Amino acid sequence: MRKKRSGGGANWMDTYGDMVTLLLCFFVMLYSMSTLDQQKWIALVESFNPVAEAQHSGGVGEDTAAEGLTQQQVDDDIEKLYQSMREYIEEENLSTQISVTKGDGYVFVSFDNTVFFEGNRYTLRDEGKVVLDQIAQCIAEASASVDEIRVLGHTAQEDGVNPNDPTADRFLASNRAAVVTVYLQEKNIVDPARLVSVGYGEWRPVAENDTSEGRAQNRRVELLIAGLNVENGIGDDIAQYYTMRSGESETAGGTEGDAGTSGSLAQAQSGSGGEG
Structure with a gap:
């Protein structure tokens, strides 16, 4: 008498059930992706591609910072910034310790x-924090x-x-500039990409070093605050960085006169700056 096979007959049902379950999960995933929030999708892409983040934020060839602004509005804001700083210095009797000047497109x-x-x-004094709070x-x-803020250590x-x-x-000059830059960044007043710290050391003096008074003038920290040039075809300072880095445009590294805001920055640093 032939024996009956036990089990095994329904094995194909197990495999089929697993396949249907996987398909169901696959279609649920597709559906969820089709309704994915746009900002979440952008965040996902940027996490895998830092360049995409720069492009999305206007870093590569896209002047989003100046969107909706006119040059007159920018100039008015820079003038108000200059006046408000002057008023603060005068009200607090700080004219012997702080000076402020204004040029073409910068303070x-x-x-x-x-x-x-x-x-x-290079540890920031509590009194210095009070001053920076008001400046911020x-x-x-x-x-x-604001296109860029450079913090200069001397x-x-x-x-x-x-x-x-x-x-x-x-290192002393760079660390001092960096400490002030970090303090300003923590105030969230501008995009951190627009904050730059520079340490010049002793090499850009504004007075002779043979007297204690002269050395006191040379030991300083400066802020160079440049306004946007909304008519500059190269874009703002962030866009210029990525353009110059990629070598996409020869004009990005042009002369001081044709580089918009960069020209203002170079002009401000070519002389005695805020000591006037």
């Missing part, structure tokens, strides 16, 4: 080093028109004959 602020730091240190508030009111040559040790000198 230049120079701080005596004692406003922010002790000698040979002034900038915030014009933030939509030291003085202690020996009138021999230069400072270059490592200590450069």
Whole structure:
């Protein structure tokens, strides 16, 4: 008598059921993707592609910062920024420690080093934080028109004959500029991409180093606040960076006169700046 096979006959049903379940999961996933929030999709793409993030934020060849602004509005904001800083300095009797000047499309602020730091240190003093809080508030009111803020750190040559040790000198200037930059960034007044710190060391003096008064003038921190040039075909400072980095346009690295805001920045740094 032939024996009956046990089990096995329904094995194909198990496989079929697994396949149907997988298909169901697949179509549910497709449906969920079809209704994916646009911002979530953008965030997903940017997490895999940093360049896409720059493009989305206007970093690559897209002047989104100036969208909806006219040059007159930008110029008015820069003028208001200059006036508000002047009023603050006068009201607080800080004219011996802080000076502010205005040029074509920029505001230049120079701080005596004692406003922010002790000698040979780069820890921000509490009194300096109070000053920066007010300066940040002034900038915030014009933030939509700001192209770039450069924080410039300077030291003085202690020996009138021999230069400072270059490592200590450069690091001190750079660290001081970076500390002020970080403090401003934490105030969320502008896009962090528009904040730049630069350490010049002793190499851009505004006075002689053979007197204590001259050295005191050379030890300083400065802010160079440039307004947008909405008519500049290259774009704002962020767009210019990505254009120059990719080499897409020879004009991006042009002369000071034809680079819009970059020309204003170079002009501001070519002279004595905020010491006037």
